[in-house]
Amino acid sequence: MTSSDALPVAVIGAGPVGLAAAAHLIQRGLPVKVYEAGATVAANVRDWGHVRLFSPWEYNTDAAARALLQSHGWQQPPGKAMPTGSDLYEAYLKPLAATPEMAAVIETNATVKAITRWGADKVLSKGRETKPFVLAVSDGNGTIRRDLARAVIDASGTWTAPNPLGAGGILAEGEAENADRIAYGIPDVLGRDRAAYEGRTTLVVGAGHSAANVLIDLTRLAEQDPTTSIVWATRGENLMRVYGGGRADQLPARGELGSSLKALVDSGRVTLVSGFSATRVKAAGDQVMVEGETAQGIRELGPVDRIVVSTGQRPDLNLTRELRLDLDPWLESSKALGPLIDPNLHSCGSVPPHGHRELAHPEPGFYTVGIKSYGRAPTFLMLTGYEQVRSVVAAIAGDLAAADDIHLVLPDTGVCSTNSLQDSAAASSSCCGGPAPTQVGACCVADAEAKAEGRSGCGCGPTQALDKVAEPAGCC
Known part of the structure; x- marks a missing residue:
């Protein structure tokens, strides 16, 4: 068995935060290996490439990554412009991955199925910290190999693990059987997915920024084809969080997103049903009905042609089953972050500065970063992930002074509450x-x-x- 000190740091996920982690490791001269399950880097970003971020370029690039790119002649996009997901990929993430330093350490079509310790399951304590990590890696062709690592930075995100339609956190009755009529996340209703929504009635479920983007795109589609209609269902009744702080939001585009959505509801172009907890989907000829619980009892919505479930995502905890993690009991975030980001308590979109100490676990050398560190909580900004990995990499390098010197100032939403x-x-x-x-x-x-x-x-x-x-x- 190779000495752990000679092994690379494994980074799981080649999205914005995972690539930033790799850039910081390269900058510090530490060996690194990046595993990306998709066919290209930032595969999840490309999936929502049609969506325009409400944060400008200055919030969406990492310092170490910029330095690496600039050493190869890269020109940074204008800081105040707001990129789409595709812009982020084409102008930043793709060229970053193509630098010789990065290209040498990134493997695509490589899915990490499980992580453990060499010769030690979750139960064994003696000498655990001296054993290297073992990653079970699938190449997509049925072959699984074992790679060793000295430390692991999990930046795999949550995009591929969407929350279900069922309000109780499990699939609604009939959800699986009617999967051909259900989309999760942010479908491209004005582009590649247009045919599925044009001239149809769509029910959008969710009360976050993803739902807002889908609803606004659907109304644009309805402007071009008036036979397109939209119903919006939310579990909660107070929509202040999604409507946002308007001009008080320190990210103006985020404030405008909420204000635009509210205007669409007020004008009747979007039919809102609040206080609706979906429990069942059932076929109704060529359409479907959605049944749910309300304060007044059971109610049915529909018939509708399509359902878009924009209810957020959750972390995939299967790959870390044999590791000792300390998670918030309901958010499944890093435990120390839970009280700071709990949506039951906070809505500001800001979080106090935090780094390697809050992101570490009882498993020495394992860190959860990026949106996965937030578990099921919303309002994550890439800027948070960049500061997270800067601190984590400094800690792995043994530079605790830099690791603990954390600076994180995030733009507030203008809607702050408990x-x-x-x-x-x-x-x-x-x-x-x-x-x-x-x-x-x-x-x-x-x-x-x-x-x-x-x-x-x-x-x-x-x-x-x-x-x-x-x-x-x-x-x-």
């Missing part, structure tokens, strides 16, 4: 990021830290130092 946005008062006077370390004059961690440094906090309250503030005026 208790699931139960009322507008909460939305204007509560905060994100967890409770303050002291109850004197601060509403959350970020607010306390900022005020302690003499700054104005995270958008709430006066500018005085912490010990001089009597009542916070709300935060985020």
